[in-house]
Amino acid sequence: MELIELHHVCKTYHLGDIDVPVLKGVSLTVAQGELVSLMGTSGSGKSTLMNILGCLDRPSSGQYWLDGTEMSRLPSDQRALERNRKIGFVFQSFNLLPRTSAWENVAMPLAYGSEHLSDRETRRRAEEMLCRVGLKDRLDHQPSQLSGGQQQRVAIARALVNRPALLFADEPTGNLDSRTSAEVLHMFQELNDQDHITIILVTHDANVARTSRRVITIHDGVIMDGSFGLRSKAGASQIGVQPAAAAMGGVR
């Protein structure tokens, strides 16, 4: 079983009387330890797909298996728990708590976990993660005292503090200059290589996507390319079929 399996996932938003289909039957798999980019222009359904993959949203139809659990059926409390245990998020705008020290920002997800750590243990885990992202001497700095790259690294440490299997990065370099972007992307590669964390980079930037070994391209609610990983080449033949179906869907 792969880490992520998506079977014919559709998502339709209801705006008043109008149904807006955003995802039109997406199937894909991601294996444990992959570094994947999810590419698409804005309005392509990329964010919606990421929300579903990140268990923040539920598909209208279809199945989503994450690490052997069927996520699309779980109630929201259960999904919150799964998010806490299995998924880390890194956002474009960092989303750090203002006026809160770096280590406390990193320790925040631990408060919602099922393992009740002592204060010492919590702090130790947070410090360990900050060391891992190279912010050993910035433990007690507040976000306003950190540069953009450092803030994003704090965010990465926060995403990793619960030791998740899966890391989502939504436009992680969108607010960074090219040099710090490269640093952050390098860090993702390193995490993928050394710790075998599965990483999904959501981006519209081809340069960013290039750092990953596999690129999934989504356009107009269907996957154009890269549905199945290198290890499941067998499915590749299906890929050619889907755009045609999508095109027909678009015409209709």
Place this chain on the structure above:
Amino acid sequence: MTAYRIVRTAMKALQRNPMRAMLTTLGIVIGVGAVIAMMEIGTGSSSALQKTIASMGANVVMIRPGTAASGGISFGAGTITTLTPQDYEAILRECPSVRSAAPVVRARTQVVYGSRNWVPSSIYGTTPSFLDIRDWTTLAEGSIFSERDVLTANMVCVLGQTLARELFQGQSPIGKEIRVKNVPFRVVGVLSAKGANMMGSDQDDILLAPWTTIKYRVTGTALENTNQSAGSAGSTGSVNTLSNLYPGDAPSLYPERSAVQAADNPMPVRFANIDQILTAARNTAEIAAAIEEITDVLRARHRIAPGEPEDFTVRDMTEMTNTLSSTTTLMTNLLLCVAMISLVVGGVGIMNIMFVSVTERTREIGLRMAVGARARDIMRQFLVEAVVLCMVGGAIGIVLGHGGSYLVQLLLRWPVETSPAAIAAAVLVSAGVGMVFGFYPAWKASRMDPIEALRYE
């Protein structure tokens, strides 16, 4: 999360915006402070008022003997001679709601000092607790006679202001000797002025002496019956023995004396009736209980079968009691209204700011949800923040309110009474206000969609 961590998280969140937290709490601080100050000043004035009214005798319960009737002719209230000093002792002993009791023996006669004389409106034979019952314990001069004076029927007395003025004309009466119906009394004290009572009669026109002295030396009823055989020897036995008044009494211990023996050697019978028993209930609320207990004790002592009419009447100062309790209720309700209004205003302030806070921290809420906070975690966080704000505000309010009332006491000399109940109520109410007014914003926060919240600008 443990309760400690939840509170700590809330404290940290509040610390991130100390200015706003402070301004928010200000509403509660003022609310609770006002409540505490009002309560303390209010209870102070209320109890001062109660004390004033109580000094008019609001807690007094009077027991008077019932009506004697003979052949269909009633002799009016207080004519039956069945109330005894033993009754008063029993009431004191057996009625828990009665704080104090005193027998009263009345006389009306001339009081003479030197060349001056006066007939005081009341000459009361009683015990020292009379003054305690009437809230009259401060004397202008000297002191009250003692219990020992009562036991030994000493000829000492205490004068009211009017009487002292009429007889002594400004001189000090202490140690002087006055005569009451030719019995010499030494003046040991002068009462403080009390003025007229509610009916307008002068309460200072009074002479107090031990009831034994008045009974046996001044009015002389008992002595008259025993010593002077002027009347009929037979009447001695028939009127003054308890065994006749209370059928079913224990049989006599001594052999019956013959009529000759009685005539030769008359025995002083020390039976004495008293005109009235004054008792004071412990407080206004216990008056009803006191009346019930007294009635039970006296019915048992007087051996009145159930259903039989009582040979005594028990009265309280209903008019005054009603005034007193209605004043207190009015005060309490008024203060409660003020307290409620200020707390509601404070609570609305809290709700406002919590809404602002929830809106401002939408992204934080989204983030917390994304990293695994459940709806109830978010709800709890904001609820605890509101409650912490209110509790801190309440604590500061208590200190400020207490300080304020202390200042009022110091500067304006108003009576102030610390009320632990008000403090406890303020703590509970401020926590409650936090809960109630924090609930809606917290609920709104917990209902947020993490995706929308994360995208919120």
